[in-house]
Amino acid sequence: MQDVSIRLDDTPGTLAKMGECLGRAGISVEGGGAWVVGESGFAHFLFQDGEAARAALEAVGIEVLEVRDVVVQRLKQAVPGQLGQLTRRMADAGINIEALYSDHDHQLVLVVDKPEEARIVSAKWAVET
Known part of the structure; x- marks a missing residue:
């Protein structure tokens, strides 16, 4: 995508x-x-x-x-704070989020300055949550 x-x-x-x-x-x-x-x-x-x-x-x-290229992540809609948790992880990794929106499948779409690093952070966050 x-x-x-x-x-x-x-x-x-x-x-x-x-x-x-x-x-x-x-x-x-x-x-x-x-x-x-x-x-x-x-x-x-x-x-x-x-x-x-x-x-x-x-x-x-x-x-x-x-x-x-983008990073796509599904959030658990019923769990408050997920956006803050994921974006904090990105910030702590030195990744700048330049645009953020949703796709038609209710997934979070992130346009970032370091997509490869962001994919790693996103995948690790998804496993831990």
Whole structure:
């Protein structure tokens, strides 16, 4: 799975244009979110093939900032504090979380500066909890 970070125009129809172009290309969004900061829209969306998503988006003039591998972790929803525990482990390991969201299967998606190290921390945390 890969995160695609995108800059979007803050105008009506921009998300529709994005979704339509991905649909035409047969590319499914697996999770993510979008928001406005200042006068620009930004988004992080999850795809099976981030480079295919990049190609489809750029073909219609949508600016792709980055395509990156992610760390995916299932939290036990009924157990309070799991997000804090996992993210504390990441911080203690010197891993910076740059974006965090959920996928369509209710899993936590982490975009981090050190994905290989984060996968190790995440796997160890999952076993211990």
